[in-house]
Amino acid sequence: MEPExxxxxxxxxxxxxxxxxxxxxxxxxxxxxxxxxTDENLASLYPIHxxxxxxxxxxxxxxxxxxxxxxxxxxxxxxxxLTRCPRCRSTHxxxxxxxxxxxxxxxxxxxxxxxxxxxxKVYRCQDCHYEF
Numbered sequence: 256m257e258p259e260x261x262x263x264x265x266x267x268x269x270x271x272x273x274x275x276x277x278x279x280x281x282x283x284x285x286x287x288x289x290x291x292x293t294d295e296n297l298a299s300l301y302p303i304h305x306x307x308x309x310x311x312x313x314x315x316x317x318x319x320x321x322x323x324x325x326x327x328x329x330x331x332x333x334x335x336x337l338t339r340c341p342r343c344r345s346t347h348x349x350x351x352x353x354x355x356x357x358x359x360x361x362x363x364x365x366x367x368x369x370x371x372x373x374x375x376k377v378y379r380c381q382d383c384h385y386e387f
Contacts, residue, residue: 263316268326269309273299276310279326283314286325290314340380340387347381 270276273295283290290312297308314322337346379386 264313265316265319266311267314267319267322268312270312271298271309273310276312279312282325283312283322286321288314288318288322288325290318290322338378340378340383340385342385342387343380343383345380345382348378349381350376351379 267290268279270279273292276292276295280290280292293311293313294308295310298310301308338348339346340348377386
């Protein structure tokens with residue numbers, strides 16, 4: 256009896272948050288492409304370590320072309336749906352965590368006692384450096 260040949264599984268794409276990963280997974284599932292996500296819980300539990308704990312979408316290697324076709328059809332945000340800086344109206348905005356002393360001090364205390372990171376997310380304009 257020969258051992259069953261297994262198809263190789265590859266990481267198709269990594270996502271910064273589980274919501275984007277689940278949207279891509281739902282779209283592939285709707286088209287009948289088998290897939291699964293990994294590190295979804297780690298990315299949610301430790302959002303400050305995003306590059307280390309990104310949500311990864313896995314597919315069979317044979318489904319790569321079909322998955323690429325399906326996911327390349329995802330509709331990007333319209334220009335009016337993009338986050339804009341209230342000061343200069345620029346769309347060059349990134350979400351970051353606050354780094355103020357008071358929140359850092361409180362984070363250290365809470366982390367020491369509860370092992371969680373209560374950091375607040377803020378948007379920062381890359382053009383005028385305004386934080387909102």
